[in-house]
Amino acid sequence: MEFPTFPRGRTLRRAAATVAALATVTLVASGCALTAGSDDASSGSGSGGTESIAFVPKQLNNPYTDVVLGGGEEASKAIGYDYSVVGPLEASASSQVTFLNTLTQQGTNVIVIAANDPDAVGPALKEARDGGAKIVAFDSDTNPDYRDVFVSQVEAKDVALIQIRQMSEQIGGQGDIAILSATANATNQNEWIKYIQEEVDTNPDYAGITIVSTVYGDDDDAKSFQEAQGLLQANPDLKGIISPTTVGIAATARYLSTSEYKGKVALTGLGLPNEMREFVKDGTVTAFALWDPAQLGEVAAYAGQALVDGTITGDEGDTFTAGDLGERTVGADGIVIVGPPTEFSADNIDDYDF
Amino acid sequence: MPDRTTTTTASVTGAPAVDPTRASSSRPPSGARDTESAAEKTLRRRRLLTGRGAIMVYALLATLLVCALTVPRFASVQTTGFLLLDAIPILMIAMPMALVIITGEIDLSVASTAGLTSAVMGVLWAAGWGIPEIFVVCVLIGVVCGAVNGALVTTVGLPSLAVTIGTLALYRGLALVVIGDNAVANFPPALTSFFTSKIGGTGIPTVMVGVLAIIVFFGVLLHKSSFGRALPAIGFSTEAASFVGVHVGRVKFWMFVATGVVSALVGIYWTLRYSSARSDNATGIELAVIAAVLLGGVSIFGGRGSIPGVVAGVLIISSISYALRLGGISDVVLNVVTGLLLVGSVVTPSLIAVARERSRARRAARDVLAASAAHS
Numbered sequence: 051m052e053f054p055t056f057p058r059g060r061t062l063r064r065a066a067a068t069v070a071a072l073a074t075v076t077l078v079a080s081g082c083a084l085t086a087g088s089d090d091a092s093s094g095s096g097s098g099g100t101e102s103i104a105f106v107p108k109q110l111n112n113p114y115t116d117v118v119l120g121g122g123e124e125a126s127k128a129i130g131y132d133y134s135v136v137g138p139l140e141a142s143a144s145s146q147v148t149f150l151n152t153l154t155q156q157g158t159n160v161i162v163i164a165a166n167d168p169d170a171v172g173p174a175l176k177e178a179r180d181g182g183a184k185i186v187a188f189d190s191d192t193n194p195d196y197r198d199v200f201v202s203q204v205e206a207k208d209v210a211l212i213q214i215r216q217m218s219e220q221i222g223g224q225g226d227i228a229i230l231s232a233t234a235n236a237t238n239q240n241e242w243i244k245y246i247q248e249e250v251d252t253n254p255d256y257a258g259i260t261i262v263s264t265v266y267g268d269d270d271d272a273k274s275f276q277e278a279q280g281l282l283q284a285n286p287d288l289k290g291i292i293s294p295t296t297v298g299i300a301a302t303a304r305y306l307s308t309s310e311y312k313g314k315v316a317l318t319g320l321g322l323p324n325e326m327r328e329f330v331k332d333g334t335v336t337a338f339a340l341w342d343p344a345q346l347g348e349v350a351a352y353a354g355q356a357l358v359d360g361t362i363t364g365d366e367g368d369t370f371t372a373g374d375l376g377e378r379t380v381g382a383d384g385i386v387i388v389g390p391p392t393e394f395s396a397d398n399i400d401d402y403d404f
Numbered sequence: 405m406p407d408r409t410t411t412t413t414a415s416v417t418g419a420p421a422v423d424p425t426r427a428s429s430s431r432p433p434s435g436a437r438d439t440e441s442a443a444e445k446t447l448r449r450r451r452l453l454t455g456r457g458a459i460m461v462y463a464l465l466a467t468l469l470v471c472a473l474t475v476p477r478f479a480s481v482q483t484t485g486f487l488l489l490d491a492i493p494i495l496m497i498a499m500p501m502a503l504v505i506i507t508g509e510i511d512l513s514v515a516s517t518a519g520l521t522s523a524v525m526g527v528l529w530a531a532g533w534g535i536p537e538i539f540v541v542c543v544l545i546g547v548v549c550g551a552v553n554g555a556l557v558t559t560v561g562l563p564s565l566a567v568t569i570g571t572l573a574l575y576r577g578l579a580l581v582v583i584g585d586n587a588v589a590n591f592p593p594a595l596t597s598f599f600t601s602k603i604g605g606t607g608i609p610t611v612m613v614g615v616l617a618i619i620v621f622f623g624v625l626l627h628k629s630s631f632g633r634a635l636p637a638i639g640f641s642t643e644a645a646s647f648v649g650v651h652v653g654r655v656k657f658w659m660f661v662a663t664g665v666v667s668a669l670v671g672i673y674w675t676l677r678y679s680s681a682r683s684d685n686a687t688g689i690e691l692a693v694i695a696a697v698l699l700g701g702v703s704i705f706g707g708r709g710s711i712p713g714v715v716a717g718v719l720i721i722s723s724i725s726y727a728l729r730l731g732g733i734s735d736v737v738l739n740v741v742t743g744l745l746l747v748g749s750v751v752t753p754s755l756i757a758v759a760r761e762r763s764r765a766r767r768a769a770r771d772v773l774a775a776s777a778a779h780s
Contacts, residue, residue: 110735139735142687143587144678151486152729155477169589170678173600193589 101159102132103354105347106149108164108190109141114343115164117404118189122162122347128373129355131160143167150174154181160354162347163197164189172196184357188350198357198364199384201350203341206238208390209294210245212339213318214256216393217290220316220336224258225289228281230302230319232269232295242294262288267298274301282311290316296325299338303329323394323402330399337395341388343404349378349388456701457713464716464723471727478727484607489600489677491722492615493518493670493686495715497693498700499622500662502714505697506626507656508639508706509557509564514667514693516575517549518686521671523579526588526681535595542668549575550664554657564660572690579683588681596679611673618666623711631655639706695742696721699749721745 103126107115119135126133136153138145143166153161154177161183165171168191175185175196185197194200217227229246231239243264250256262285267274274297282288293299299319303326306312313333321338329335349372356362356370368380378386394402452458472479497514504511521542528538549571556567601610626632637645638652646652670689675681700717702709721742728738 134732136729136732136734139739140688142684143680143682144674144685147678148486148490148726148729151490152726155480155482155486155730156732167587167589167678167680167682169587170680170682172679173596173677 100130100132101355101358102134102156103160103162103351104153104158105133105135105137105350106146106153106161106163107135107137108166109145110135110137110139114404117343118347120347121342121344122351124344125348125351125373129351131351131355134158141166143170146171147174150178154178154183157181158183159358160184160186160351162186162188162350162354163192165192166190168193184354186350186354186357188346194383197384199353199362199380199386201346201353201386201388203343203346203388204391205387206241207245209320209339210242211249212391212393213242213292213294213320214246214249214259216318216337216339217292217316218256218259220318221259221289223255226260226262226285226287227290227292228262228285228288229264230274230277230281230291230293230295230298231264231266232298234266239294246292267293267295267301269295269297271297271301274298275305278302278305282309282315288315290318293317293319293321296320296322296340299335300325300329303334307332307334320391321394322404323399324404326394327399330394330396337393339391339393342392342402345375345388348372348375349386353378353386455710455713456708457710457716460700460713460716460720464720467720467723471723475727475731478730481605481607483726483730485602485609487722487726488607488609488612490726491718492609492611493674493689494692494696494722495718496615496618496666496670496673497663497689498697498714498718499618499711500659500666501693502697502700502702502709502711503622503626503632503635504564504656504659504663505694505702505704506635506639506706506709507659508642509656509659510568510694511553511564511660511663512568512690512694513549513553513571513575514663514670515686515688515690516572516579517546517664517667518671518674518689519683520549520575520579520582521545521668522675522681522685523583523683525672525675526583526586529591529681530588535592539672542672543665546665546668546671547661548664549667550661551657553664554660557660558653558657576683576687583681583683585683589679591676591679591681596676599673599676618669619711619715622662626711635659636707636709639703639708692721695746699746701749704750 103122105119105122107119109115123133123135136149138149146163146166147170150161150163150171151174154174158178159182161175161178163171163175163185165187172193172195175192179185179196185192186199186201187197188201189203191197191200191202221227229243231243233239247261250259250261263281265277265281267277274293274295278291278298278301281291291302293302299317299321302317302319303321306315306317307329317329317335318338320340321335322340326335326338330338352370352372352375353362356368357364361370362368362380364380364384366380366382366384369377370380372378375389378388380386392402477483497518501511501514524545525538525542528541529535533541553564553568553571556562556571557564599611602608603610603612624632626635634645634650634655637648637650638655642652670686674685678685696718697709697714698704698717699721700709700714702714724741724745725738728741729735
């Protein structure tokens, strides 16, 4: 037993050498990939070549985000920009910063970001702007100091107006209605409900309508289902339900379609076409609304181009053309509204897939 | 327990952390260690240049070279700044974490401690407290979080893995209780911009000075102090260490307090760097820290590791991920690469040890055969 020190030292060294070799192999492999990938990146930001646009969503691999990004990609191609998507795998406050840093270094011309935290991305965005990038916030705004424009889906009031109008049309402008919302403290829901109530109180067209109850399904499918059931039991004369949440409207539709109220109690609100299709086809639901997420990505890309070209600077009143979607105007605080929500009915629901 | 005397000899003579006896603890010591000969001195010096720590430093230099040559724009002052700002939290926590793992324990609650610190910072700032007072409270939070872990591990005698999985959830939960879904962002701009500022035109973040102090502190503690020499001994064999008079419990307790305090400092750094105090700050970095520490050559079973190796380990992972991102490689690939590196660095030495053990057994069998043949 006389080989303690020497062979052991060798083992250690050999182990370390293997690790080093492994590291080198990995690096060389990634290095090859890197040079391949970065070639078009450098030509993208190069002098006079194509401009580059990078989307930084809250997180990758989210179905809603994928639809938004789909619109962004299409528009980026239409304007001839180099399109890329980078982002974290999880939506934490600071996880986007590293990606912004690398985009800054790559000289990306337009950064389109849905901020996980309005402030955490601030310094990184500031550095990107100092490097010449234009910043478009979309979906979820940053602190206005850090971006050029914010592309917002819809005006809160438009969402409210469309829902009460659809409801009124479906019940002939007369009767009791109820609202099935998400959670009691959801900011956007409450804003819509406030406008709906205001409209019912002030608009003579809706004088015959009374909102008898507002209940909360907490964006939980089972709870929403029970709340819908409860609403109809508590209010036998109920003519319609407005559910401004995709979970709530789907659950309510599911309840109505299997009950005696099918086709008798109107249902409208905000829903996803793919979830609502069967209920539109079986007659439970006549019409509902939602913005088209793809348009959000599209308008964001066109806004980025307009900023690069100098068509807009982000000041109130600036206008630019968003491809087929037509002209958009920059509103107060640099906010660009994508447009009125899309209304879905049996006529057009098959045109949408999200 | 024949082992005990073996390892005791090793720790009594103050054999450094890299002492290789752990490769096969069943073997008796090589004898006359008490009088260190000139030859042994050279051997030790040579080990300093060829040990795992040194190899990691070479690997880091190789990594930087490869990145600089293959990734456009990698070799720039901007990279230094962005890369270090991202690496600082991992680098800081990796220091005490390396020591904890060397003693054979682990602390998974570090990121949650940082999150809790951040949450408390936000609430206190919103309540109108001054920055110095807030810093003091933050450090105290680190002390308390670390002490809770330490006490549960040492006095109650629970395994640190179980304890810190629990406190990982507990501290993050407390952070949510403290600040909820809110974020506090209105910290003084002078302070937040200090935390992202660079030293002159070097691209090196100003806070790096403080981080360097932490690295030096833990480096000296591990490699130059008698307290530090006890750490690998504990990780090596708790019984042996206490047998020679090391206060195992006390040492471990203070190691957990150290991780707590450094995690709290990371909480402060995170909050001010991103100028956003939130309960979900620093989520998930405990795994990045442990990965870097292991890559840096610290044995997950305790008993072995060095601070230069860990620093190199952290910087290697950070550089590779930064280079991959700069090269436009998706985060998914990045995870695979880091995972491969980590598995490789942990598995390779074990594989080699197994192979060596086999060939040794084969050789021994051959010797026995030859001997019996000679006899007959």
